[in-house]
Amino acid sequence: MADLSHHVGAVAAAEAAPRSVEASASSTHKPGAGYTFVPSNLTDGDLATSWQTAKGAHGPHWVRLDFARAITITAVDIANGFQVQDRFGDEFTLNSRIATGRLRFSDGSEQPIAFDSDAEGYTRFPVADVTTNSVTILIDSEHLGTKWHDVAVSEVVVIQPGADE
Numbered sequence: 001m002a003d004l005s006h007h008v009g010a011v012a013a014a015e016a017a018p019r020s021v022e023a024s025a026s027s028t029h030k031p032g033a034g035y036t037f038v039p040s041n042l043t044d045g046d047l048a049t050s051w052q053t054a055k056g057a058h059g060p061h062w063v064r065l066d067f068a069r070a071i072t073i074t075a076v077d078i079a080n081g082f083q084v085q086d087r088f089g090d091e092f093t094l095n096s097r098i099a100t101g102r103l104r105f106s107d108g109s110e111q112p113i114a115f116d117s118d119a120e121g122y123t124r125f126p127v128a129d130v131t132t133n134s135v136t137i138l139i140d141s142e143h144l145g146t147k148w149h150d151v152a153v154s155e156v157v158v159i160q161p162g163a164d165e
């Protein structure tokens, strides 16, 4: 289970619309500058919210989505980095983001992933109709941020069969 202490502000919304996805991570950055960096920011549909690693946290870094039941997926869409412009500048380049990693499924199978340093928006990683209870993103290397070295990911979306491509 995720550390529920990070979810205090989201309790009302979560009760109103129970989520079928529980997000967790190897570490979580403290709130700051008006932002939170909790794992649930990975699945809120908002590119302007991100999960980030705790300051000074050593790898390996990872995030995981646990589903309420096994689902079949055909692709994973990942919005890498912190995709927002604010008073500090372009947070995408200021923060670190994934360079290479792996998708791991609940059967233990893995698939490599890689991002160009300037890959904003969503990057789609097709998978071969995997049925799984979870998707873990294992982060193996990073594009270093120009200001901060916290690794950021804005959004993760699993694509199921029949979804519009």
Ligand SMILES: [Ca+2]
Binding pocket: 041, 042, 043, 044, 045, 046, 047, 048, 049, 050, 154, 155
């Ligand atoms: Ca988000």
